Amino acid sequence: MKQLPRPAATLVLLRDSAAGPEVFMLQRSQNAAFVAGAFVFPGGALDEGDGGERMRARVLGLDDAEANARLNLPTGAIAYYVGAARECFEEAGILLAVDEHGAAPEPAHIARLAREREALNAGTLGFLELLERERLCIPADRMAYLSHWITAPGRTRRYTTRFFVARAPAGQDGAHDDAETVASAWIRPQAALDRNANGEIELVFPTRSSLVDLARFATAAEAFEHAAGTQADIEVNAACWAVGNDGKKLFRRADPAYAEIHWCDPDETGETCYDIVPGVAKRLDPLVTRITAPNPGAMTGPGTNAYLVGDDELAVIDPGPDIPAHVDALLAAGKGRIRWILATHTHTDHSPAARALQTATGAQVIGRAAPAGNNQDRGFAPQRQPTDGERLQLGTVTLRAIATPGHASNHLCYLLEQTGMLFTGDHVMQGSTVVINPPDGNMRTYLDSLERLLSEDFAVFAPGHGYLIGTPAKEVRKLIRHRLARESKVVRALAQLGRAMPEELVRAVYDDVQERLHPVALRSLAAHLDKLAQDGRARCIDGAWGLVDAP
Numbered sequence: 001m002k003q004l005p006r007p008a009a010t011l012v013l014l015r016d017s018a019a020g021p022e023v024f025m026l027q028r029s030q031n032a033a034f035v036a037g038a039f040v041f042p043g044g045a046l047d048e049g050d051g052g053e054r055m056r057a058r059v060l061g062l063d064d065a066e067a068n069a070r071l072n073l074p075t076g077a078i079a080y081y082v083g084a085a086r087e088c089f090e091e092a093g094i095l096l097a098v099d100e101h102g103a104a105p106e107p108a109h110i111a112r113l114a115r116e117r118e119a120l121n122a123g124t125l126g127f128l129e130l131l132e133r134e135r136l137c138i139p140a141d142r143m144a145y146l147s148h149w150i151t152a153p154g155r156t157r158r159y160t161t162r163f164f165v166a167r168a169p170a171g172q173d174g175a176h177d178d179a180e181t182v183a184s185a186w187i188r189p190q191a192a193l194d195r196n197a198n199g200e201i202e203l204v205f206p207t208r209s210s211l212v213d214l215a216r217f218a219t220a221a222e223a224f225e226h227a228a229g230t231q232a233d234i235e236v237n238a239a240c241w242a243v244g245n246d247g248k249k250l251f252r253r254a255d256p257a258y259a260e261i262h263w264c265d266p267d268e269t270g271e272t273c274y275d276i277v278p279g280v281a282k283r284l285d286p287l288v289t290r291i292t293a294p295n296p297g298a299m300t301g302p303g304t305n306a307y308l309v310g311d312d313e314l315a316v317i318d319p320g321p322d323i324p325a326h327v328d329a330l331l332a333a334g335k336g337r338i339r340w341i342l343a344t345h346t347h348t349d350h351s352p353a354a355r356a357l358q359t360a361t362g363a364q365v366i367g368r369a370a371p372a373g374n375n376q377d378r379g380f381a382p383q384r385q386p387t388d389g390e391r392l393q394l395g396t397v398t399l400r401a402i403a404t405p406g407h408a409s410n411h412l413c414y415l416l417e418q419t420g421m422l423f424t425g426d427h428v429m430q431g432s433t434v435v436i437n438p439p440d441g442n443m444r445t446y447l448d449s450l451e452r453l454l455s456e457d458f459a460v461f462a463p464g465h466g467y468l469i470g471t472p473a474k475e476v477r478k479l480i481r482h483r484l485a486r487e488s489k490v491v492r493a494l495a496q497l498g499r500a501m502p503e504e505l506v507r508a509v510y511d512d513v514q515e516r517l518h519p520v521a522l523r524s525l526a527a528h529l530d531k532l533a534q535d536g537r538a539r540c541i542d543g544a545w546g547l548v549d550a551p
């Protein structure tokens with residue numbers, strides 16, 4: 001049976017030292033039931049007492065709505081703040097507390113409470129009783145939400161743990177309890193990472209990842225401020241298992257297949273496949289199956305993705321290149337149910353199979369006709385050309401067309417309204433950068449089309465190339481940032497060089513790209529320069545580019 005993760009909280013305490021900020025770490029006993037022997041931050045499972053009205057009155061500086069929003073919970077988020085502070089006192093002997101007016105307690109008061117820790121750990125005293133008796137409160141505003149970790153399935157104990165970071169209260173050095181934990185230390189994050197790399201101490205992934213995060217900062221205040229500024233944006237890290245050519249493997253959030261594995265395997269069976277294998281139908285969810293065409297390459301990644309959408313009647317989105325084996329694979333997966341064929345755009349890796357597929361099925365062809373230019377499938381003959389925002393009722397599913405010119409002037413994304421899956425074609429790709437090739441490709445409209453995707457909430461992106469993409473809005477913001485950063489580089493190079501030919505500019509602007517790719521980069525550079533010209537910031541005279549105010 002599937003093990004459900006238990007709620008837990010962890011507190012990363014920071015203090016300054018001459019060599020930089022330090023964190024408080026504990027070594028768990030070899031007999032511990034969870035991550036035995038590893039060095040960790042103080043933390044553990046929530047207690048029933050961490051929630052509740054009376055405890056709520058002991059928390060200052062954060063209201064319920066804000067706490068729930070930060071932790072992305074419908075209710076009860078405050079309990080995680082309390083649990084983190086409680087565990088920190090129980091395990092590390094450091095009490096993060098203020099008086100009822102928010103002021104730091106007297107050192108003598110805190111010193112007196114140190115002995116209550118044993119009673120707390122023995123269960124003869126409750127944390128709530130202690131706080132009430134001593135008229136102390138948890139300063140939740142001094143705890144910044146840092147990260148969210150869910151233990152991978154398959155362990156006997158699983159936790160859904162919220163990590164917080166706080167500056168250690170002055171005058172409390174902390175110590176392990178010699179029971180659950182057998183050693184403790186204040187240590188610089190980088191020093192802990194180095195000792196882990198040398199094999200001296202063991203760290204589990206969430207601990208190591210947090211240390212990497214915190215090793216960047218020069219002071220405890222800087223680290224805390226950074227965390228406090230990003231806590232509205234924390235994503236869950238839920239490692240997951242999947243199978244494939246290299247056997248059973250664990251996937252983490254940074255892995256390209258991570259979001260797809262979660263989407264395809266909501267029950268965490270670990271049996272979904274992490275490989276993209278051309279020609280092999282991959283069922284993504286009850287409404288969508290993907291078949292990748294056998295056209296892998298530098299521009300197409302693993303190949304062009306065709307999606308079969310629906311149940312009794314199917315729409316094929318982006319039939320792909322006209323390769324007989326691929327058309328056969330689509331027909332086999334369609335089992336006589338293909339009624340509609342849609343194209344996101346008419347580049348030759350996306351729409352040409354529409355003809356063979358239509359001949360075989362009689363399905364209706366939907367999309368926009370090919371514009372002029374290279375690499376266009378001029379034979380694409382749509383019987384229906386959707387307008388922007390048009391909702392296509394196709395059997396039991398609804399696909400809404402969203403005009404997204406930029407990569408191609410006739411580009412449409414299609415939103416499957418039943419699940420929030422957006423078929424992005426080449427507007428957003430996974431694993432490679434979208435090529436903007438003028439004149440049909442246009443950087444300015446491309447950026448506008450990206451912005452447009454931010455005005456709506458999508459559950460997941462199903463791109464024309466690569467895996468499903470999770471956290472769509474975050475991905476779109478990243479793409480916009482990436483393009484604008486490149487544009488800034490173009491402007492800087494123009495400012496520096498005065499007037500320059502594209503061949504000269506490309507070396508300055510794409511110095512991070514291998515030279516053999518510079519011919520492709522020249523196309524993107526042209527797109528950036530066209531945009532700057534449209535924006536009125538740059539101009540071209542006799543093939544040489546300069547800023548408008550250049551001499």
Ligand SMILES: [Zn+2]
Nearest residue numbers: 345347407426
């Ligand atoms: Zn394309």
